[in-house]
Amino acid sequence: MKKTYTRRLARSVLALLSYGTIKDVAAHTGLAWHTVKEIEKSHLRKHYAKPRLKDVKYIAIDEFAVHKVHKYMTVVMDLETRQVLYVGKGKKASSLDGFWKLLKRSGSKIKAVAIDMSPAFIKAVTDHLPKSKLVFDWFHIVKLINDKLSDLRRDMFRQEQNVGVRQVLKGTRWLLLKRGYNLDTEKGEDLRLTEALKMNEPLAMMYYMKEELTLMWDHQTKREALIFLRNWCKRATNSGVKQLQQVAKTLLAFRTGILNWYNARISTGPLEGLNNKIKVLKRKAYGYRDLEYFALKIKSIHEYRIRHSLIR
Incomplete structure (x- = not known):
């Protein structure tokens, strides 16, 4: 009888947890917070502690x-x-x-x-x-170059002596990280970004190369992507921009894993x-x-x- 009551109580608690928090269920049932938690924890352990892995690829x-x-x-x-x-x-x-x-x-x-x-x-x-x-x-590759682009913008801002240029660069970080097609034209984001890039050649170079790098995953074959990557890294290395050179060095070091995307997307x-x-x-x-x-x-x-x- 006690086991039957315990099972019914557990089912009721689990059903209530679908709609509220542990605190809510504890208040509704009169049970202690830890009792409600342990009921759910026991249920979760039974169903998720040992997942089926045989067919995972x-x-x-x-x-x-x-x-x-x-x-x-x-x-x-x-x-x-x-x-x-x-x-x-x-x-x-x-x-x-x-x-x-x-x-x-x-x-x-x-x-x-x-x-x-x-x-x-x-x-x-x-x-x-x-x-x-x-x-x-691609997610982590884009994150890598975005982080380096942010570093470059920060360095340019600190080194810039012209107050007007500093004012334009200020607050452009999120515009630089956005993809070009995501810029809000109604808010004038495209114009703000264009103005900032005109004032700083290294920043403009890295921004446009960042945008270009995303094309690496648009090729038909792995070989085409490899040729693209090598050419991109060569231009980045010769750019004279420290942050771009660092990205190129990392991409070349990890190129096998990057290009494996063409084997398993x-x-x-x-x-x-x-x-x-x-x-x-x-x-x-x-x-x-x-x-x-x-x-x-x-x-x-x-x-x-x-x-x-x-x-x-």
Whole structure:
């Protein structure tokens, strides 16, 4: 009788959690906050602690900040189903140790892995999945050149003595990072950017080369993309702009992984979208100080999204 009551109580609590927070459910049922949390945690552990990995072929790996004081967690996602397979503490190679153990037992044959250019992740993947294609996707390449472009604008602003030019450069960072077709013409963003670029030749050169670099993923073949990349890097190296030269050096060093996109057209883009959902979890204060519980909540995001899309 007691077991039946406990099961019914758990089902009621889980149903209520679909519509409110732990605090809401605790207030509605008269249960303690921690009791409600443990009911959900037990349910999540039962369904998500050991994901099915046998049929997984393409994965993405990335880290995200849990706290502002340099605390991170590492996430692995199945790129075909968009399901979170694993959440590990930290952003080191050892953060993935638990995932490799699960993967080995599953017998899965991973064909390709999308990651950023983190040395820790590169080593972890090459050590445990030597036959898989390592793909450095466009998202992180664009982020790399955008960061360097921001550095250049900052340097130009500090060195500029003309007050009028400094005034034009001020506040143009977000305009430089936008793609040209995303500039708001009604707000005059295109005119502001054009004015700033006219006043600074190195900045203009790097901005237009940044825009051109995105064409690397528009080619028909991997060989065409390689030729484009080599030509782009040659011009960047000869530009005399330190930040452009740094980007070219990095792209040439990682060209194999960058061009592997033509073998497996995957990216960490879906994980970037997941990061926004993780931020929502943190804002709702789902008890993320309990990292196991927080990891299980992240794993359940996929099911929650599917269930609610079906309801709509």
